[in-house]
Amino acid sequence: MNPWVIEAPAAVAAAAAGLAAYGAFYPRAQLFGATVCRTNSARKLAITFDDGPNPAITPKLLELLDRYNAKATFFLIGRYVRECPELVKETVARGHEVGNHTELHPNLLWMNPTKVRVELRLCHDAIRGAVGTPPKWFRPPFGMRNPWVIPAAGELGYRTVMWTLIPGDWQNKPAEWLIPRMQPIADHAQVQLGNGSKDTASATGDVLCLHDGGHRELSADRSRTLEALEHWLPRWRDLGLEFVTIGEAVSTPAP
Numbered sequence: 584m585n586p587w588v589i590e591a592p593a594a595v596a597a598a599a600a601g602l603a604a605y606g607a608f609y610p611r612a613q614l615f616g617a618t619v620c621r622t623n624s625a626r627k628l629a630i631t632f633d634d635g636p637n638p639a640i641t642p643k644l645l646e647l648l649d650r651y652n653a654k655a656t657f658f659l660i661g662r663y664v665r666e667c668p669e670l671v672k673e674t675v676a677r678g679h680e681v682g683n684h685t686e687l688h689p690n691l692l693w694m695n696p697t698k699v700r701v702e703l704r705l706c707h708d709a710i711r712g713a714v715g716t717p718p719k720w721f722r723p724p725f726g727m728r729n730p731w732v733i734p735a736a737g738e739l740g741y742r743t744v745m746w747t748l749i750p751g752d753w754q755n756k757p758a759e760w761l762i763p764r765m766q767p768i769a770d771h772a773q774v775q776l777g778n779g780s781k782d783t784a785s786a787t788g789d790v791l792c793l794h795d796g797g798h799r800e801l802s803a804d805r806s807r808t809l810e811a812l813e814h815w816l817p818r819w820r821d822l823g824l825e826f827v828t829i830g831e832a833v834s835t836p837a838p
């Protein structure tokens with residue numbers, strides 16, 4: 584028998600599995616629905632923080648961001664929002680945006696549509712309860728999507744936000760390890776905004792994914808994330824970058 588006849592179904596299955604894995608894991612994959620993963624200008628850097636609010640870190644982070652007139656987006660865990668509603672209010676009052684990062688931070692890849700909806704709805708209600716209005720942005724825990732995650736978020740009016748760079752600040756490594764892993768932001772800015780660079784109007788900017796909290800405990804130590812930002816914010820600013828929320832990252836200024 585022609586071996587292709589036997590092997591073809593296996594090859595097709597393997598290719599389909601590979602494609603599904605790409606759609607589930609790859610941050611800029613659009614297979615399971617459209618996501619935001621870049622800003623609309625090389626000048627705009629969208630810094631995002633996941634897994635908060637964190638009473639041990641978020642207040643210090645808000646101070647640091649204010650020092651550089653930086654606006655950011657915080658993807659919050661619903662159960663932490665219920666514990667620290669004032670901190671969420673404060674975050675929004677300072678001009679930042681908040682987004683939905685589910686209630687309990689499960690891996691949505693293996694959850695059925697009903698459970699996915701419950702995770703989204705509980706966090707949605709927690710944030711609305713804290714700040715008065717529901718958020719517009721959603722980021723799936725671990726970046727994991729399946730065919731019904733993005734549509735379920737869409738039902739609640741969300742756009743799903745991924746990233747261009749995720750340096751791995753949740754790892755138990757020193758700031759000296761983390762800082763060079765954020766270098767690509769400066770490299771992109773240098774290429775796109777540096778002297779003599781071509782027209783930047785059509786170029787896009789980065790969405791950086793950091794963590795001010797930890798999904799396992801409320802007061803996770805993220806001091807190295809703060810240290811790395813203290814290093815980079817003045818340098819990125821001097822390269823001509825503006826630190827914007829996701830809403831600003833995708834909006835076009837009025838002509």
Ligand SMILES: [Zn+2]
Pocket residue numbers: 633634684688724725798
């Ligand atoms: Zn997370």
